Amino acid sequence: MKKLKDFQHVILYGLVLAMLVFALKWMQWKFVLVDNAIDIYIGAIALFFTILGVWVASQIMRPKVETLIVEKEIIVQPPETFTLNTAELQKLNLNNREYEVLQLLAKGHSNADIAANLFLSVSTIKTHVSNLYFKMDVKSRTQAITKAKLLKIIE
Amino acid sequence: MKKLKDFQHVILYGLVLAMLVFALKWMQWKFVLVDNAIDIYIGAIALFFTILGVWVASQIMRPKVETLIVEKEIIVQPPETFTLNTAELQKLNLNNREYEVLQLLAKGHSNADIAANLFLSVSTIKTHVSNLYFKMDVKSRTQAITKAKLLKIIE
Protein backbone atom coordinates (compact mmCIF):
# COMPACT_ATOMS: atom_id res chain seq x y z
CA MET A 1 0.00 0.00 0.00
CA LYS A 2 2.39 2.65 -1.24
CA LYS A 3 1.21 6.17 -0.85
CA LEU A 4 1.19 8.90 -3.45
CA LYS A 5 3.98 10.57 -1.48
CA ASP A 6 6.31 7.69 -2.38
CA PHE A 7 5.54 8.04 -6.08
CA GLN A 8 6.21 11.77 -5.96
CA HIS A 9 9.86 11.00 -5.33
CA VAL A 10 9.99 8.67 -8.30
CA ILE A 11 8.47 11.33 -10.55
CA LEU A 12 10.87 13.90 -9.19
CA TYR A 13 13.75 11.57 -9.85
CA GLY A 14 12.54 10.95 -13.39
CA LEU A 15 12.40 14.70 -14.06
CA VAL A 16 15.89 15.24 -12.69
CA LEU A 17 17.16 12.38 -14.85
CA ALA A 18 15.55 13.89 -17.96
CA MET A 19 17.05 17.29 -17.16
CA LEU A 20 20.49 15.82 -16.77
CA VAL A 21 20.26 13.98 -20.08
CA PHE A 22 19.25 17.25 -21.68
CA ALA A 23 22.15 19.01 -19.98
CA LEU A 24 24.48 16.35 -21.24
CA LYS A 25 23.22 16.79 -24.81
CA TRP A 26 23.68 20.53 -24.49
CA MET A 27 27.21 20.08 -23.21
CA GLN A 28 28.00 17.87 -26.22
CA TRP A 29 27.05 20.69 -28.52
CA LYS A 30 28.78 23.44 -26.59
CA PHE A 31 32.02 21.72 -25.69
CA VAL A 32 33.87 18.99 -27.44
CA LEU A 33 34.29 16.23 -24.98
CA VAL A 34 37.85 15.17 -24.85
CA ASP A 35 38.16 11.43 -25.37
CA ASN A 36 40.67 11.18 -22.56
CA ALA A 37 38.24 12.86 -20.22
CA ILE A 38 35.47 10.33 -20.90
CA ASP A 39 36.40 8.28 -17.81
CA ILE A 40 36.17 11.28 -15.54
CA TYR A 41 32.93 12.24 -17.18
CA ILE A 42 31.45 8.77 -16.71
CA GLY A 43 32.76 8.69 -13.15
CA ALA A 44 31.11 12.02 -12.40
CA ILE A 45 27.84 10.77 -13.83
CA ALA A 46 28.12 7.57 -11.79
CA LEU A 47 28.96 9.49 -8.63
CA PHE A 48 26.15 11.94 -9.14
CA PHE A 49 23.54 9.27 -9.80
CA THR A 50 24.77 7.20 -6.94
CA ILE A 51 24.29 10.14 -4.59
CA LEU A 52 20.92 10.73 -6.21
CA GLY A 53 20.04 7.07 -5.65
CA VAL A 54 21.03 7.33 -2.02
CA TRP A 55 18.92 10.42 -1.61
CA VAL A 56 15.95 8.75 -3.33
CA ALA A 57 16.39 5.70 -1.12
CA SER A 58 16.46 7.86 1.98
CA GLN A 59 13.19 9.43 0.95
CA ILE A 60 11.46 6.25 -0.10
CA MET A 61 12.55 3.90 2.63
CA ARG A 62 9.85 2.73 4.99
CA PRO A 63 10.44 3.73 8.57
CA LYS A 64 11.06 0.93 10.96
CA VAL A 65 8.38 0.73 13.56
CA GLU A 66 9.66 0.14 17.02
CA THR A 67 7.07 -0.94 19.53
CA LEU A 68 7.55 0.49 22.97
CA ILE A 69 5.39 -1.08 25.62
CA VAL A 70 4.58 1.27 28.43
CA GLU A 71 3.10 -0.34 31.50
CA LYS A 72 0.23 1.61 32.90
CA GLU A 73 -1.03 0.76 36.37
CA ILE A 74 -4.74 0.76 36.82
CA ILE A 75 -6.30 0.14 40.17
CA VAL A 76 -9.14 -2.27 39.98
CA GLN A 77 -11.52 -3.02 42.79
CA PRO A 78 -11.22 -6.71 43.54
CA PRO A 79 -14.48 -8.31 42.45
CA GLU A 80 -15.69 -9.57 45.82
CA THR A 81 -12.70 -11.55 46.91
CA PHE A 82 -14.46 -13.68 49.46
CA THR A 83 -12.68 -16.91 50.19
CA LEU A 84 -14.58 -19.28 52.41
CA ASN A 85 -12.55 -20.32 55.42
CA THR A 86 -13.34 -24.02 55.18
CA ALA A 87 -10.90 -24.84 57.97
CA GLU A 88 -12.81 -22.75 60.51
CA LEU A 89 -16.09 -24.01 59.15
CA GLN A 90 -15.03 -27.61 59.72
CA LYS A 91 -13.89 -26.82 63.25
CA LEU A 92 -17.39 -25.67 64.15
CA ASN A 93 -18.77 -28.99 62.93
CA LEU A 94 -22.07 -27.53 61.76
CA ASN A 95 -24.45 -29.79 59.88
CA ASN A 96 -26.09 -28.73 56.62
CA ARG A 97 -29.26 -27.34 58.12
CA GLU A 98 -27.43 -25.38 60.77
CA TYR A 99 -25.22 -23.81 58.15
CA GLU A 100 -28.20 -22.95 56.00
CA VAL A 101 -29.88 -21.33 58.96
CA LEU A 102 -26.72 -19.39 59.77
CA GLN A 103 -26.57 -17.96 56.28
CA LEU A 104 -30.17 -16.77 56.37
CA LEU A 105 -29.66 -15.48 59.90
CA ALA A 106 -26.75 -13.34 58.75
CA LYS A 107 -28.89 -11.82 56.02
CA GLY A 108 -31.07 -10.34 58.72
CA HIS A 109 -33.96 -12.79 58.59
CA SER A 110 -36.11 -13.58 61.61
CA ASN A 111 -36.78 -17.13 62.76
CA ALA A 112 -40.21 -16.95 61.13
CA ASP A 113 -38.64 -15.83 57.84
CA ILE A 114 -36.12 -18.64 57.92
CA ALA A 115 -38.84 -21.17 58.71
CA ALA A 116 -40.90 -20.00 55.74
CA ASN A 117 -37.83 -19.97 53.52
CA LEU A 118 -36.84 -23.56 54.34
CA PHE A 119 -40.41 -24.87 54.69
CA LEU A 120 -39.89 -25.76 58.32
CA SER A 121 -41.63 -24.83 61.58
CA VAL A 122 -40.36 -22.03 63.78
CA SER A 123 -39.70 -24.66 66.44
CA THR A 124 -37.25 -26.43 64.17
CA ILE A 125 -35.48 -23.16 63.40
CA LYS A 126 -35.23 -22.37 67.10
CA THR A 127 -33.65 -25.74 67.71
CA HIS A 128 -31.16 -25.25 64.91
CA VAL A 129 -30.37 -21.73 66.08
CA SER A 130 -29.81 -22.90 69.65
CA ASN A 131 -27.49 -25.70 68.52
CA LEU A 132 -25.75 -23.20 66.29
CA TYR A 133 -25.10 -20.85 69.21
CA PHE A 134 -23.77 -23.70 71.31
CA LYS A 135 -21.37 -24.82 68.57
CA MET A 136 -20.26 -21.29 67.81
CA ASP A 137 -20.01 -20.40 71.49
CA VAL A 138 -22.22 -17.31 71.22
CA LYS A 139 -25.37 -16.20 72.96
CA SER A 140 -27.33 -14.25 70.35
CA ARG A 141 -27.87 -13.97 66.61
CA THR A 142 -25.96 -10.69 66.48
CA GLN A 143 -22.93 -12.35 68.02
CA ALA A 144 -23.33 -15.26 65.63
CA ILE A 145 -23.31 -12.89 62.65
CA THR A 146 -20.30 -10.97 63.92
CA LYS A 147 -18.32 -14.13 64.62
CA ALA A 148 -19.30 -15.80 61.35
CA LYS A 149 -18.14 -12.77 59.35
CA LEU A 150 -14.98 -12.57 61.40
CA LEU A 151 -14.16 -16.20 60.73
CA LYS A 152 -15.11 -15.74 57.06
CA ILE A 153 -17.44 -18.70 57.06
CA ILE A 154 -20.19 -16.64 55.45
CA GLU A 155 -20.22 -13.85 52.87
CA MET B 1 28.36 3.75 16.20
CA LYS B 2 28.57 2.23 12.75
CA LYS B 3 29.36 -1.40 12.66
CA LEU B 4 31.90 -3.19 10.48
CA LYS B 5 28.99 -4.72 8.61
CA ASP B 6 27.99 -1.27 7.33
CA PHE B 7 31.48 -0.64 5.98
CA GLN B 8 31.47 -3.97 4.21
CA HIS B 9 28.79 -2.61 1.92
CA VAL B 10 30.86 0.48 1.17
CA ILE B 11 33.83 -1.67 0.32
CA LEU B 12 31.66 -3.92 -1.83
CA TYR B 13 30.26 -0.88 -3.60
CA GLY B 14 33.75 0.46 -4.22
CA LEU B 15 34.82 -2.84 -5.72
CA VAL B 16 31.78 -2.98 -7.99
CA LEU B 17 32.47 0.57 -9.09
CA ALA B 18 36.10 -0.25 -9.88
CA MET B 19 35.06 -3.34 -11.81
CA LEU B 20 32.59 -1.34 -13.85
CA VAL B 21 35.17 1.34 -14.70
CA PHE B 22 37.49 -1.45 -15.75
CA ALA B 23 34.73 -3.03 -17.84
CA LEU B 24 34.07 0.32 -19.46
CA LYS B 25 37.75 0.74 -20.29
CA TRP B 26 37.80 -2.76 -21.75
CA MET B 27 34.71 -2.03 -23.82
CA GLN B 28 36.37 1.10 -25.19
CA TRP B 29 39.23 -1.04 -26.43
CA LYS B 30 37.12 -3.88 -27.78
CA PHE B 31 34.28 -2.00 -29.38
CA VAL B 32 34.25 1.43 -30.84
CA LEU B 33 31.54 3.27 -29.04
CA VAL B 34 29.25 4.87 -31.50
CA ASP B 35 28.86 8.56 -30.81
CA ASN B 36 25.13 8.39 -31.38
CA ALA B 37 24.86 5.69 -28.76
CA ILE B 38 26.60 7.79 -26.11
CA ASP B 39 23.27 8.95 -24.68
CA ILE B 40 22.00 5.42 -24.19
CA TYR B 41 25.33 4.47 -22.71
CA ILE B 42 25.30 7.39 -20.28
CA GLY B 43 21.65 6.66 -19.43
CA ALA B 44 22.45 3.03 -18.71
CA ILE B 45 25.31 4.09 -16.46
CA ALA B 46 23.09 6.57 -14.68
CA LEU B 47 20.32 4.04 -14.25
CA PHE B 48 22.69 1.38 -13.01
CA PHE B 49 24.41 3.61 -10.50
CA THR B 50 21.16 4.98 -9.30
CA ILE B 51 19.88 1.48 -8.60
CA LEU B 52 23.21 0.65 -7.04
CA GLY B 53 22.96 3.78 -4.90
CA VAL B 54 19.52 2.89 -3.77
CA TRP B 55 20.58 -0.62 -2.95
CA VAL B 56 23.67 0.49 -1.04
CA ALA B 57 21.69 3.11 0.83
CA SER B 58 19.03 0.59 1.75
CA GLN B 59 21.71 -1.68 3.12
CA ILE B 60 23.69 0.94 4.98
CA MET B 61 21.18 3.44 6.12
CA ARG B 62 19.69 3.21 9.56
CA PRO B 63 15.98 2.98 9.16
CA LYS B 64 13.91 5.80 10.54
CA VAL B 65 12.57 4.69 13.86
CA GLU B 66 8.98 5.36 14.55
CA THR B 67 8.06 4.64 18.13
CA LEU B 68 4.70 3.09 18.67
CA ILE B 69 3.63 3.37 22.29
CA VAL B 70 1.39 0.58 23.44
CA GLU B 71 -0.05 0.92 26.91
CA LYS B 72 -0.23 -2.32 28.79
CA GLU B 73 -2.68 -2.31 31.65
CA ILE B 74 -1.60 -3.93 34.86
CA ILE B 75 -4.21 -4.75 37.44
CA VAL B 76 -3.19 -3.74 40.91
CA GLN B 77 -5.06 -5.04 43.91
CA PRO B 78 -5.75 -2.38 46.52
CA PRO B 79 -4.70 -3.62 49.98
CA GLU B 80 -7.95 -4.22 51.92
CA THR B 81 -9.12 -0.71 52.42
CA PHE B 82 -12.16 0.15 54.44
CA THR B 83 -13.33 3.56 53.43
CA LEU B 84 -16.19 4.94 55.46
CA ASN B 85 -19.05 5.86 53.20
CA THR B 86 -19.67 9.29 54.68
CA ALA B 87 -22.17 10.13 51.97
CA GLU B 88 -24.47 7.27 52.95
CA LEU B 89 -23.89 8.02 56.60
CA GLN B 90 -25.02 11.60 56.13
CA LYS B 91 -28.09 10.48 54.22
CA LEU B 92 -29.23 8.50 57.24
CA ASN B 93 -28.90 11.60 59.40
CA LEU B 94 -27.97 9.71 62.55
CA ASN B 95 -26.97 11.71 65.58
CA ASN B 96 -23.86 10.87 67.59
CA ARG B 97 -25.52 8.65 70.16
CA GLU B 98 -27.40 6.69 67.54
CA TYR B 99 -24.23 6.09 65.61
CA GLU B 100 -22.43 4.98 68.77
CA VAL B 101 -25.24 2.60 69.54
CA LEU B 102 -25.15 1.25 66.00
CA GLN B 103 -21.48 0.48 66.26
CA LEU B 104 -21.88 -1.42 69.52
CA LEU B 105 -24.95 -3.14 68.14
CA ALA B 106 -22.96 -4.40 65.18
CA LYS B 107 -20.37 -5.86 67.52
CA GLY B 108 -23.01 -8.20 68.87
CA HIS B 109 -23.82 -6.40 72.09
CA SER B 110 -27.25 -6.59 73.72
CA ASN B 111 -29.15 -3.49 74.75
CA ALA B 112 -28.08 -4.10 78.35
CA ASP B 113 -24.44 -4.31 77.27
CA ILE B 114 -24.67 -1.10 75.31
CA ALA B 115 -26.37 0.65 78.23
CA ALA B 116 -23.58 -0.43 80.58
CA ASN B 117 -20.95 0.57 78.03
CA LEU B 118 -22.32 4.08 77.58
CA PHE B 119 -23.46 4.52 81.21
CA LEU B 120 -27.07 4.89 80.13
CA SER B 121 -30.29 3.11 81.01
CA VAL B 122 -31.68 0.31 78.86
CA SER B 123 -34.69 2.53 78.17
CA THR B 124 -32.47 5.13 76.55
CA ILE B 125 -30.79 2.48 74.44
CA LYS B 126 -34.14 1.18 73.37
CA THR B 127 -35.20 4.65 72.31
CA HIS B 128 -31.99 5.15 70.33
CA VAL B 129 -32.29 1.73 68.76
CA SER B 130 -35.88 2.36 67.73
CA ASN B 131 -35.01 5.71 66.19
CA LEU B 132 -32.07 4.04 64.50
CA TYR B 133 -34.32 1.42 62.92
CA PHE B 134 -36.71 4.09 61.73
CA LYS B 135 -33.94 6.11 60.11
CA MET B 136 -32.33 3.06 58.57
CA ASP B 137 -35.66 1.64 57.47
CA VAL B 138 -35.11 -1.74 59.11
CA LYS B 139 -37.05 -3.76 61.65
CA SER B 140 -34.42 -5.62 63.69
CA ARG B 141 -30.83 -5.37 64.88
CA THR B 142 -29.75 -8.10 62.48
CA GLN B 143 -31.11 -6.13 59.54
CA ALA B 144 -29.45 -3.01 60.88
CA ILE B 145 -26.09 -4.79 61.00
CA THR B 146 -26.48 -6.22 57.52
CA LYS B 147 -27.49 -2.88 56.03
CA ALA B 148 -24.82 -0.93 57.88
CA LYS B 149 -22.11 -3.25 56.58
CA LEU B 150 -23.58 -3.13 53.11
CA LEU B 151 -23.54 0.67 53.08
CA LYS B 152 -20.05 0.63 54.57
CA ILE B 153 -20.97 2.96 57.36
CA ILE B 154 -19.40 0.66 59.96
CA GLU B 155 -16.34 -1.59 59.87
Place this chain on the structure above:
DNA sequence: TATACTCTCATACTTTAGTACCAAAATTAC
Protein backbone atom coordinates in the same frame (compact mmCIF):
# COMPACT_ATOMS: atom_id res chain seq x y z
C1' DT C 1 -29.59 -55.26 64.46
C1' DA C 2 -28.06 -51.85 67.40
C1' DT C 3 -25.98 -47.39 67.58
C1' DA C 4 -25.09 -42.85 66.49
C1' DC C 5 -26.29 -38.94 64.15
C1' DT C 6 -29.27 -35.77 61.62
C1' DC C 7 -33.46 -33.53 61.03
C1' DT C 8 -37.77 -32.61 62.40
C1' DC C 9 -41.41 -30.64 65.63
C1' DA C 10 -43.69 -29.63 70.00
C1' DT C 11 -44.57 -27.52 74.71
C1' DA C 12 -43.47 -24.48 78.36
C1' DC C 13 -40.92 -21.04 79.93
C1' DT C 14 -37.60 -16.95 80.45
C1' DT C 15 -35.32 -13.32 78.45
C1' DT C 16 -34.52 -9.89 75.21
C1' DA C 17 -35.96 -6.98 71.62
C1' DG C 18 -38.88 -3.78 69.82
C1' DT C 19 -43.04 -0.35 69.73
C1' DA C 20 -45.74 3.46 71.37
C1' DC C 21 -46.26 7.27 73.98
C1' DC C 22 -44.77 10.53 77.15
C1' DA C 23 -41.64 13.82 79.29
C1' DA C 24 -37.76 16.23 81.45
C1' DA C 25 -33.02 18.07 81.10
C1' DA C 26 -29.31 19.65 78.12
C1' DT C 27 -27.62 21.56 74.08
C1' DT C 28 -27.78 24.17 69.90
C1' DA C 29 -29.53 27.52 66.67
C1' DC C 30 -32.07 31.71 65.52
Place this chain on the structure above:
DNA sequence: GTAATTTTGGTACTAAAGTATGAGAGTATA
Protein backbone atom coordinates in the same frame (compact mmCIF):
# COMPACT_ATOMS: atom_id res chain seq x y z
C1' DG D 1 -34.61 34.44 75.40
C1' DT D 2 -37.18 31.29 72.65
C1' DA D 3 -37.52 27.48 69.58
C1' DA D 4 -35.73 23.34 67.87
C1' DT D 5 -33.08 19.45 68.53
C1' DT D 6 -30.63 16.16 71.12
C1' DT D 7 -30.20 13.20 74.85
C1' DT D 8 -31.99 11.15 78.42
C1' DG D 9 -35.35 8.17 80.85
C1' DG D 10 -39.80 6.11 82.10
C1' DT D 11 -44.10 2.85 81.69
C1' DA D 12 -46.74 -0.49 79.40
C1' DC D 13 -47.22 -3.54 76.09
C1' DT D 14 -46.36 -6.90 72.11
C1' DA D 15 -43.33 -9.61 69.44
C1' DA D 16 -39.47 -12.16 68.87
C1' DA D 17 -35.62 -14.62 70.52
C1' DG D 18 -33.63 -17.98 73.18
C1' DT D 19 -33.56 -22.16 76.63
C1' DA D 20 -34.76 -26.68 78.21
C1' DT D 21 -36.57 -30.92 77.42
C1' DG D 22 -38.62 -34.54 75.02
C1' DA D 23 -39.53 -37.26 71.09
C1' DG D 24 -40.44 -39.34 66.44
C1' DA D 25 -38.55 -40.33 61.68
C1' DG D 26 -34.88 -41.05 58.69
C1' DT D 27 -30.05 -42.35 57.53
C1' DA D 28 -25.71 -43.93 57.79
C1' DT D 29 -22.39 -47.16 59.99
C1' DA D 30 -20.10 -50.77 62.63
